[in-house]
Amino acid sequence: MMKTVRRIITLTLVVASVGGCANLGVKPWERDLLAKESMALSHAVDSALDDHIYFSKEASSGGKSFGGGGCGCN
Amino acid sequence: MQLISPKKPKSIKAALGLATLALLGTDAVAKSVTQQPSTQKSPAQKKLLDLSAWKLDAAVLFYSEADRVSAVEAVINGKREFADDHFLNLKLTVDTLTGASANGAVAQPNVQTFTRPSGKGSFETPIGETPLDDTFQDTRVQLNGQWTQPISDNMTLSSGGHLSKEYDYLSLGINSNLAYDFNQKNTTASVGFSYFNDTFTPEGDIPTPLTRIPAAGIDKQSLGTSDTKSTVDVLFGLTQIINRRMITQFNYSYSVIDGYLNDPFKGVSIVNSLGLTRDFIYESRPDKRTKQSIFAQTKYHFDGSIIDLSYRYMWDDWKIKSHTVDSKWRIELNDGYYIEPHARYYTQTASDFYRPFLNQSNDVPAFVSADYRIGEMDTYTVGAKVGMKLSNGNELAFRLEYYHQTPKNSGFEQVGALADLQLYAPIKAFVFQVNYSF
Numbered sequence: 241m242m243k244t245v246r247r248i249i250t251l252t253l254v255v256a257s258v259g260g261c262a263n264l265g266v267k268p269w270e271r272d273l274l275a276k277e278s279m280a281l282s283h284a285v286d287s288a289l290d291d292h293i294y295f296s297k298e299a300s301s302g303g304k305s306f307g308g309g310g311c312g313c314n
Numbered sequence: 315m316q317l318i319s320p321k322k323p324k325s326i327k328a329a330l331g332l333a334t335l336a337l338l339g340t341d342a343v344a345k346s347v348t349q350q351p352s353t354q355k356s357p358a359q360k361k362l363l364d365l366s367a368w369k370l371d372a373a374v375l376f377y378s379e380a381d382r383v384s385a386v387e388a389v390i391n392g393k394r395e396f397a398d399d400h401f402l403n404l405k406l407t408v409d410t411l412t413g414a415s416a417n418g419a420v421a422q423p424n425v426q427t428f429t430r431p432s433g434k435g436s437f438e439t440p441i442g443e444t445p446l447d448d449t450f451q452d453t454r455v456q457l458n459g460q461w462t463q464p465i466s467d468n469m470t471l472s473s474g475g476h477l478s479k480e481y482d483y484l485s486l487g488i489n490s491n492l493a494y495d496f497n498q499k500n501t502t503a504s505v506g507f508s509y510f511n512d513t514f515t516p517e518g519d520i521p522t523p524l525t526r527i528p529a530a531g532i533d534k535q536s537l538g539t540s541d542t543k544s545t546v547d548v549l550f551g552l553t554q555i556i557n558r559r560m561i562t563q564f565n566y567s568y569s570v571i572d573g574y575l576n577d578p579f580k581g582v583s584i585v586n587s588l589g590l591t592r593d594f595i596y597e598s599r600p601d602k603r604t605k606q607s608i609f610a611q612t613k614y615h616f617d618g619s620i621i622d623l624s625y626r627y628m629w630d631d632w633k634i635k636s637h638t639v640d641s642k643w644r645i646e647l648n649d650g651y652y653i654e655p656h657a658r659y660y661t662q663t664a665s666d667f668y669r670p671f672l673n674q675s676n677d678v679p680a681f682v683s684a685d686y687r688i689g690e691m692d693t694y695t696v697g698a699k700v701g702m703k704l705s706n707g708n709e710l711a712f713r714l715e716y717y718h719q720t721p722k723n724s725g726f727e728q729v730g731a732l733a734d735l736q737l738y739a740p741i742k743a744f745v746f747q748v749n750y751s752f
Contacts, residue, residue: 265500270558273615278644278652281553281563281611285371285391285749286699286713288407292387293377293745297719299662299688300636303609303626306489306508306547307569 368392371751379743383413383450399470400463407456407478414446418580418684420671421445422591423731429530431518431579436530444739447579454480460489468495476510485512491549506549515540516578523598524678527581534596543573559616565609575599582684583671589730592674597683599667605630620644634688636662650703656715658695664688664724670737673729686738690724693717697745713747 266274273279282304291301301307370392377385387409394402417428419439426439430449439445460474469492476487489508495501514520521527522535549567556562576599584593611624622642629635637660644654665688667681697715704710719741728737 264557265497265555266558268498273558274555274561276615278620279561279613279615281561281613284403284405285373285389286747288405289373289375289387289389289747292409293717294660297687297717297741298636298660298691298693299632299634299665300605300607300626300628300638300660302547302549302567302569302605303565303607303628303638304611304624306506306549307545307567307605307607 368394369751371749373747373749375745375747377743377745379413379741381414382446382741383411383415385409385411398464401461403458403460403462403474405456405458407458408454409456410453412451414448415450415579416686417445417447418582418597419445419594420583420585420591420684420732421735421737423735424590426591428594429527431516433518433528433532433534434530442735444736452480452482454478454483468499469493470495482516483512483514485510487511487545489547493551500555502551502553504549504551504553506547506551508545508547508549510545511542512545512573513540513542514574514578518578520574521578521596523576523596524682525596527594527596541574543571543575545569545571556612560612560614562612563610565607567605567607567609569605569607571603571605573601575601575603577683577685580683580685582669582682584674584678585671585729585732586674587729589728589732591671595678597685598681599683600632600681603630603632618646632688633666634662634664636660652701654699654701656695656697656699658693660693662691664690668724670723670726671732686721689738690722691719692722693719699747701749709749709751711749711751713745713749715745717743717745 287304291305295301295307370390372390373388375385375387375389377383377387387407389405389407391403391405396402419426419428421442421444422439423441425441426445427436428439428445428447429436430447432449437448456476456478458474458476460472462470462472465471471490471492473490474488476485476489478485487508487510489506491504491506493502493504496503518534519536519539520541522537525535528534547567547569549565551563551565553561553563576597578596580597581594582597583591584595586592605628607626607628609624609626611622613620613622620643622640622644624638624640626638627636628638638658639660640656640658642654642656644652646652665683667679667683668685668689669679669682670684670686670689672678672682695715695717697713699711699713701709701711721738721740723738728735
């Protein structure tokens, strides 16, 4: 049951994003806001530090980037 | 793609460069760096040594749990563009951990004595308290290198290496990621791969799972001095620009961890019908774990603020499922200041072999662990980051967060004396971080 729900959600997200591509997006001269560092999807240093804490304290890791090994903290 | 503006050499960078060169013992070159502007440097020297061409991010993080673990972690991350969109990223991380960590044993209505992992000494846990081994201590050094470059008009390849060394742990890793831009670079599809090989050489050797943890001075049953595990991750990503203000990302990741997955310092208590501990044995986890996750993130740029929302659903063949919701709201203030409140919520179900303790009347299962980190649990994080642009163009930021874990009983009857004891103690931690970008 959960598996089916998951598949539907995933499929919907993928179809919505890929199917909608043609209408989504900006022209090259409209990238002023997106080019700002504060609009980057990830802050390398903060993300790495957070990942290390949560990797050590919880049963999940990765998702945003590689979950990986890397320390004997789990 | 990141736009990097050329900056004047900064004094800290010059000092760092000098320190590096001094360490390398290259006095002659070090001299030339101090004589800025120098005409003595060859183009090659300039490229490698000119720290002003690097974008550097440094951070120090302090993590402190009430009565348990404390950690300090320092990171310096350098990014340098060598030619159009050819980037080298180098990162050095050093951290140190001290304090007490739960050893898996269940709380008891009497004082308990435990053997330290080395087998050479013992410690006592007071009545009713979660047993914590206070010899937890480690220092870790980690190096990461990543090279990113376009390989065609629409394709970017990024490959890197990872090395992490602790007193008892070595981790080596490689990764590669290929990204394809299309739809006027409004859409990026990517596929990534990473492989890690870790070697664990714990103090007191690798114990035989499910055997008794012996009293101090008595040899444990051991499988050898070290063991290994490998981790393979595959990650598919899709990034989509929605409009001038909004960007979204979807990831699917698949991960297989193979090898030694036990925690050699953790055990499981076996209790009788009165709830009193009769034995304490080493935990036993399967030697394979397959994890999958979906991740979605979106960022929206309002006029004076940016909102960052993400969600992750993770599931694995240990029957752990988790949901993570993370939100950040960066509010721009005057004079280059900003404040960014942050809230994160996480919830996980227990693995199918998690047991807070075993009952003497039942057979010992093949796989069992009392590690609360694979039990049912909710956690939340709240905090804020405050950042400012300094007059020299550098950036300084402070982050303060509170992290709270609430382990839960996923349906285990607390027999006898255990009924009156706190078996799922909450954990509270503060995180303080300073960032400096120059």
